[in-house]
Amino acid sequence: MERPTLVMLPGLLCDDAVWAPQQQALAGAPCFIPDYGLASSITQMARLVLEQAPAERFALAGHSMGGRVALEMARLAPARIQRIALLDTGYEARQPGDAGDAEQRKRLALLEIARTRGMREMAREWAVGMVHPDRLDTPVFEAVLDMVARKTPEVFAAQIEALLHRPDATPVLxxxxxxxxxxxxxxxxxxxLQRHEEMQALVxxxxxxxxxxxGHMSTMEQPEAVSAALREWLVD
Structure with a gap:
């Protein structure tokens, strides 16, 4: 059976490197990995990918922020999506009150580091919480830093804006x-994991x-396990 086109959505400050192991492992499926450019809302990102997708209907996988974009695509154009995979992601809007204010302060503090000290220095602080502790100061960690360093503070600012105003995707799920x-x-x-268990209960x-x-960068940290899960999902 011919495999469907697979659209693979990167997360915050990620590019096609985040999906490279899966793209290679799933070589039988045509893959498309978009770039969000300076899109500054989840809806803008979703519309951009829908416009660029190389097939009318496709399988859709999103990692981290890309999972939120995938859910917005499912809201906007459900008939185009054959199947959906959501990895290391979330579905709720930013919390109101003190919790939401704290998130905004933390994200903007990282943006200030990116603007004053550079993207790689920002990534060195931010990515510590993104991988399993055993992978700090390993080639995987360096690959994450290299990936973030390929982005600019302008892209970071746009994606922070998108995440701070992310929609609640509960009804989509x-x-x-x-x-x-x-x-x-x-x-x-x-x-x-608890968040993903909540999502499973909704779908x-x-x-x-x-x-x-x-940790959070599962596609790069455990590429074989992620590829195996995606391979099974594609033929389900």
Whole structure:
């Protein structure tokens, strides 16, 4: 059976490197990895990908912020999505009150570092919480830093704006009726497993895969396990 086109959405400050191992492992499926440019809302990102996608209908995988973009695409154009995979991501809007204000302060503080000291120096602080502790100061960690360093403070500012004003995707999850995979690193401190268990409860018939010995960057930290989960999802 011919595999569907697979649209793979990167997360915050990520590029095609975040999906490189899966693109290679799933070589039988035509893959498309977009760039959001300076889009500054989740909806703008979703519309951009829908315009650029090389097929009318496709399988859709999103990592981190890319998972939120995937859910917005499912809201805007559900008929175009054959199946959806959401990895190390979330679905709720920014919390109101003190919690939401604290998130905004933390994100803007990182942006200030990026503007004054450079993207790589910012990434060195930010990415510590993005990977399993055992991967600090390893080639995987350096690859994450290299990826972030390829972006600019202007892109970072646009994506922060998008995340601070992210929509609540609860109704989208509840409405999904296509084959749905949820995957999360066991040690993901940024988008924890509990959140993915909540998402699974919202999506009838969805499957949750826990990626062992992995933090938030599961596609790079445990590429074989993620690729295996995606391969099974594509033929489900």
């Amino acid at each position: 509840q409405g999904l009726r296509c084959p749905t995979l949820l995957a999360c690193g066991r040690q993901d401190a940024w988008s924890p 009838p018939g969805s499957r949750l895969v826990v990626i062992e010995n992995s």
